[in-house]
C-alpha cells in the first residue's frame with residue numbers, strides 16, 4: 001500500500017500537525033457515526049503529540065482510546081503505557097474520553113490477553129486512527145524481531161484481538177494487538193523522530209525479511225495508506 005511522508009522542522013511542529021490530522025479524523029467519525037476510536041503507542045516519542053491532542057475540541061465522551069500494545073505491568077508501574085496515556089493524553093479536553101486498557105490483573109499474560117481481546121472486541125473495527133511507533137530494531141507495537149508469537153501476530157489470517165509476545169529487548173511479557181487489528185485503520189500513522197529512526201526506516205523500506213524488521217509488514221501489507229510523520 002502507499003506511504004505519505006509528513007516532515008516537520010521539529011517535534012513540537014510535528015505534534016501540532018499530527019494532532020490536527022488525528023482530531024480531524026476523529027471529528028469526522030463522530031459526525032458520521034456518533035463514536036470514534038484511536039489506538040496509540042507507548043514509548044517516549046508520542047508525549048508531545050498526546051499533549052497537543054488532549055487540548056483539541058472534540059466530544060471526547062464519545063471517543064474510545066486504547067493502546068496498540070502494553071507491557072504486562074499494572075498501571076501503577078512506571079513501565080505502563082496506560083500510565084503514559086493517563087498522564088499525557090487523558091488530560092485537558094481529552095480527560096472525558098473512554099480509555100480501554102489492555103492490562104488486566106490476571107494470573108498470566110495469556111489470561112490478561114484473553115480478557116483484553118474480549119473487552120476490545122466491543123470497539124468497532126476498524127479503528128478510526130492507529131498511531132504506531134518504531135524501535136531502532138524495526139519493531140512496531142510489540143512485533144519484536146525474534147518474538148515468541150511474531151509469525152502469528154503478523155499473519156493476516158490471525159483474527160483481530162490481543163495476544164502475548166515475549167522477546168529479548170521487550171522487557172516484561174507484552175500484550176499486543178495483532179497486525180490484522182491495526183493495519184486497516186481509517187488513518188494509519190507511523191510516528192518517528194530523529195535521524196537514527198529515519199535511517200532505521202530506510203533499512204526497513206529496503207529488501208529483507210519481515211521477521212528481521214517487523215515494521216516491514218506494515219510498510220508492505222497494510223490495507224490502509226501509511227502516513228509517516230517524521231521530525232529531526
Ligand SMILES: O=C(O)[C@H](O)[C@@H](O)[C@H](O)[C@H](O)COP(=O)(O)O
Pocket residue numbers: 041042043044045046068069070071081132133134135139140141142
Ligand atoms: O510499548 C512500547 O514501547 C511501544 O508501543 C513501542 O512499540 C514503541 O512505539 C517503540 O518501542 C518506540 O518507542 P520510543 O518512542 O520510546 O522510541
